[in-house]
Amino acid sequence: STTATSSFSIIIPFRNEAGNLSELLQSLSNLHYPKHLFEILFVNDASEDNSVEIINAFFNEKPIDCALNNIRIINNIRNSNSPKKDAITTAINIAQYEWIITTDADCNVPIMWLKTLDAFIQTNNPKMIVAPVTYSNNKTFFQDFQLLDFLSLQSATIAGFGIKKPFLCNGANLAYKKGLFNIVNGFEGNTNIASGDDIFLMEKSLQKYPKKILYLKSKHALVITKPQPSVKDLIQQRLRWAAKTSAYNNVFGKFVGLTVLFMNALIIVLALLSIIGALRFELLVLFFALKFFLDVILINKSARFFNQPLNFISYVMSSLLYPFFSVFIAVYSVFFGFKWKDRGFKK
Structure with missing residues (x-):
């Protein structure tokens, strides 16, 4: 109701996103917000497909309710080891407006x-707003597995803000x-790391304005993104995420991450001990059940907020597989790099 x-x-940085852009463009065209108060900057990161043509064709056929010339496609100016950070910096350098919002081409x-963000800004006067993200889900087990993993991350995000950490x-x-x-000099200090355009910027902002970095818990601000299409893509995504963890400055964040890794590794160790007869199977089941129900309590609340009802069978199967998956990613990321948008990155 506020003005x-x-x-x-x-x-919106993009590289070879021809298969994803249609849904994003349609959702952008539906935005309910005064046209003179926002612009859209697409940053082309050396796309080799027809992404640019798709964007141009869409807005030629269906002009968005946005001020004239406020939709632009610009080319990424590379200055570092991080194409995405370069893309965001390139766009910010020419951005006209006070608030920057980043999203992805597959969202x-x-x-x-924008209306929800504006109301939150007027009420709370923040410097940075962290907002919710969830996966679209066609209810295959592979997508359920990714959704449960992602919900755990979103749950941890909300919980961290809830306890002011x-x-x-x-x-x-x-x-x-x-x-x-x-003020925080953008991504300076972490441009050698390919990913982390979000985490590292938030860390620097928290050091400067610890009480002005806020979470917006609203379904009206919920962005939907897509899970990875294959196991190979999922592994590469998680390796990319893991590659930045060693550079975290947030002690509490490191503690949480190491605790989760330790618990998953412990399940594997207990399972091996049970197999060789060094541990009673009942104790393994008891430990797994305890962890399982604690996870259910944490994730189920977030699942309701994100309107993602849990599939119990998928949840049980995912809980059995996840310890092996997470430990594999953690170990592999120590020694090897990853691929992102058809580019290779060293550890």
Whole structure:
């Protein structure tokens, strides 16, 4: 009901996203917000497909309710080992408006996205807003597995802000003042790391304005992204995420991550001890059941908020597989790099 006052520059880096852009473009065209208060900056990171043509064709056929010339496609200016950080920096350098919002080309944004952010800004006067993200899900087991993993991360994000120890965020739905980006010198200090355009910026912002980095828990601000299409893609994504953890400065975040890794590794060790007869099988079952129900309590609340009802069978199977998956990713990431958008990155 408030009159919109905040102005937004929406930044969307893309590389070879022809298969994903249609849903994003349609959702952007549906945005309910005064057209003179936002712009959309698509940053082309050396796409080799027809992504640019798809964007141009869409807006030629269906002009968005946005001010004239406020939709632009610009080329990424590479200056570092991180194409995405370079893309965001390139766009911020020409952004017209006070607030920067980042999202991804494989996302779908809600119709009241900007309106909800604006109301939150007017009420709370933040410097940075971390907002919710969830997966679309066609209910295959592979997608359920990814969804449960992602829900655990979103649960941890919300919990961290709830106890005033934030340590996670997601660049698919992140807003911050352009002035804040400049004050903390953008991504300076972590451009050698390919990913982390969200986490490292939040860490630097927390050091400067610990009480001005807030979480927006609203379904009207919920961005939907897509799970990985294959096991290979999922492994590469998780390796990319793991590659940045060694550079975290957030002590609490490191503690949580190491605790989760330890618990998953412990399950594997207990299973091996049970197999060789060094541990009673009942004790393994008891430990697994305890962890299982604690996870259910944590994730189920978030699942309701994200409107993602849990499939009990998928949850049990995922809980059995996840310890092996997470430990594999942790160990593999220590020694090897990863691929991202058809580019190889060293550890």
